[in-house]
Amino acid sequence: MTAYVALLRAVNVGGTGKLPMTILAELCNAAGLSRVQTYIASGNVVAHSDASEDHVRTALEHQIHAYCGKRIGVIVRTASEIADVVARNPFRDMPGNRVMALFVDTPLPADPMEGVTGAKDEQIRVGKRELFVFYPNGMGTTRLRIPSEKTGTARNMNTVARLAEIAAALG
Incomplete structure (x- = not known):
């Protein structure tokens, strides 16, 4: 059995895409x-499966689509990949709530600023399957737009670290 972390895109954000976590757990089963x-009401799941990452993603997207009537993207990573994201955080000396990991399943740009608009003091670094973004003034007032946001999903490093802990404990 592999421990996976599934991250849903655009769930319970700004009053749209409401999906109660109890229902999400049932859909995962x-x-x-x-x-x-599940962890906090923003579409974070830790679970076991014998299936591949692609199969887990596809099966979960299918169940969510059947329930919600619309497509919701799901990013899936193994427990070890999530732990590796925490370990590779290039902004580890910064507050975890000001650093985001933007998880994507598409190729990452060689230049992290490629196509980015609205940048001020924010910093972006390329990871393996994610971009790391440091928001020195928080996310509340940023105008930063990153092309990968359209298909990816972001979590602050406090959340990523907690998901890594839950996944490690799940075994």
């Missing part, structure tokens, strides 16, 4: 996942 745990 229906997708064949076991030992399902």
Whole structure:
């Protein structure tokens, strides 16, 4: 069994895409996942599966689509990948709530500023399958727009670290 972390895109944000976490857990079970745990009401799941990452993503997207009637993107990573994201955080000396990992399943740009608009003091670094973004003034007033946001999903490093802990404990 592999421990996976599934990150849903655009769930429970700004009053749109409401999906109660109890329902999400049921959808995960229906997708064949076991030992399902959700974390905070923003579409974070830790669970076990014998299936591949692609199969977990596809099965979960199918279940969510059947329930919600619309497509919601799901990013899936193994527990070890999530732990690696925490370890590779280039902004580890900064407050975790001001550093985001933007998880993507598409190729990353060689230049992290490629196509970015609205940048002020923010800093972006390329990871393996994610971009790391440091918001020195917080996200509340930023005008930063990153092309990968359209298909990816971001979590602050406090959340990523907690998901890594839950996944490690799940085994």
